[in-house]
Amino acid sequence: xxxxxxxxxxxxxxxxxxxxxxxxxxxxxxxxxxxxxxxxxxxxxxxxxxxxxxxxxxxxxxxxxxxxxxxxxxxxxxxxxxxxxxxxxxxxxxxxxxxxxxxxxxxxxxxxxxxxxxxxxxxxxxxxxxxxxxxxxxxxxxxxxxxxxxxxxxxxxxxxxxxxxxxxxxxxxxxxxxxxxxxxxxxxxxxxxxxxxxxxxxxxxxxxxxxxxxxxxxxxxxxxxxxxx
Numbered sequence: 001x002x003x004x005x006x007x008x009x010x011x012x013x014x015x016x017x018x019x020x021x022x023x024x025x026x027x028x029x030x031x032x033x034x035x036x037x038x039x040x041x042x043x044x045x046x047x048x049x050x051x052x053x054x055x056x057x058x059x060x061x062x063x064x065x066x067x068x069x070x071x072x073x074x075x076x077x078x079x080x081x082x083x084x085x086x087x088x089x090x091x092x093x094x095x096x097x098x099x100x101x102x103x104x105x106x107x108x109x110x111x112x113x114x115x116x117x118x119x120x121x122x123x124x125x126x127x128x129x130x131x132x133x134x135x136x137x138x139x140x141x142x143x144x145x146x147x148x149x150x151x152x153x154x155x156x157x158x159x160x161x162x163x164x165x166x167x168x169x170x171x172x173x174x175x176x177x178x179x180x181x182x183x184x185x186x187x188x189x190x191x192x193x194x195x196x197x198x199x200x201x202x203x204x205x206x207x208x209x210x211x212x213x214x215x216x217x218x219x220x221x222x223x224x225x226x227x228x229x
Contacts, residue, residue, distance in 0.1 A: 044071035078108035180209035
């Protein structure tokens with residue numbers, strides 16, 4: 001299961017500092033923007049994003065949520081609810097995450113990313129049927145969204161519906177032939193079905209795209225061992 005990326009308005013400064021790995025610099029810059037324009041929701045969004053960013057070793061989800069909350073007070077925008085929902089989800093506060101994604105979907109029902117994100121929360125709660133419902137709608141809105149197909153495939157996989165999972169991974173790979181996640185997960189599905197040759201082929205492709213994927217490497221080793229028996 002993967003989260004869709006969110007290119008956020010007002011985060012140009014963050015992108016500049018991200019390239020340098022200077023998260024303190026990004027936060028200071030947004031703090032100065034907030035001082036000069038305290039009614040600018042996008043400055044709060046940007047600072048919250050810097051606090052939340054997965055690459056920030058000093059990430060602070062609580063402070064991110066505070067900034068997103070202030071941004072929401074200033075502007076009722078689906079993107080802001082989506083951002084706060086993401087921070088809640090990373091904190092494993094799924095009830096609040098669902099509330100925010102529900103609001104994001106209410107405000108902008110044609111945004112497939114909010115549906116994909118809400119589906120991920122249901123996935124994490126092992127509610128695969130509701131996750132699949134959200135992924136279905138995300139795919140209806142964005143039929144070329146490889147990530148939504150991959151996530152739905154993983155939900156089917158966890159339900160034990162391996163053939164349907166493989167169909168979704170096939171579609172994800174058709175849309176994005178560089179989708180390492182889909183190759184790895186399809187390889188896992190073939191492995192579970194006992195089709196070790198296809199599993200090895202997919203896991204080889206996954207490792208070709210990401211040589212540091214330890215899960216793919218271990219699964220490939222197991223599949224090759226099974227073939228040699």
